Amino acid sequence: MTTTITLVQGDITRQSVDAIxxxxxxxxxxxxxxxxxxxxxGGPAILEECRKLRASRYGRGLPTGRAVATTAGRLDARWVVHTVGPVYSEQEDRSDLLASCYRESLRVADELGARTVAFPAVSTGVYRWPMADAARIALGTVRSTPTSVEEIRFVLFDDRAYEAFARAKSEGDEPAG
Structure with a gap:
């Protein structure tokens, strides 16, 4: 089975998918x-499940690069897959942790039976990961990760993010040679 990768500019909370x-x-x-x-x-149901996760398995919080699912509450999705991206550092290469966010999110989505998944550009906001590099890592990781997910949708908030992901996607679509 082939996984389709699509890019959309917009609000991830407005997506109709199995998992956000x-x-x-x-x-x-x-x-x-x-x-x-x-x-x-999504409303209070998401926070309620997150609090239960903190009270049980993740008392110290969810580790960077890991993922866990909750209900999607009022979102037009069945689940929210929470992943913690790394803070960008010029002194330390943390790209393996960023890639792990995408791999782990797909692993959780597969366990749930999700067929459509919407991703944001993880770590590119307050965690300051450079957009072009984040796009390269995100697309390269989802392309190389075996999954039963049928559509991976990157939902990019603004023109800058969309253009960076579109460039990275077209570079990855070119045949090697």
């Missing part, structure tokens, strides 16, 4: 950017 990936912080208790938008639009 949340660029969460390790506390799982909401925050700014994508995380805050998902919690606001």
């Amino acid at each position: 990936v949340n660029a969460a912080n390790s506390s799982l208790l909401g925050g700014g950017g994508v995380d805050g938008a998902i919690h606001r639009r």
Whole structure:
């Protein structure tokens, strides 16, 4: 089976998919950017499940590069897959942690039986990951990760993000040679 990768400019909280990936912080208790938008639009059911996760398996928070699912609340999705991206560092290569966010999110989506998944550009907001590099890592990782997901949709918030992902996608679509 082939996985289709699509790019959309818009609001990830408005997507109709099986699973929406949340660029969460390790506390799982909401925050700014994508995380805050998902919690606001999805409503209190998401936060309630996140609190239960913190009280059980993730007392110290969700580790960077890992992923866990909750209900999607009022979102037009069945689940939210929360993943914690790394903060960008010029001194330390953390690209393996960023790639892990995408691999782990797809692993969780597969366990749930999700066929359509919407991803944001993880770590590119307050975590300051350069957009072009984030796009290269994200697309390269989802292309090389075996999954039963039929459509991976990158939902990019603005022109700059969409253009960076479109460039990275077209570079990856070219035949090697």
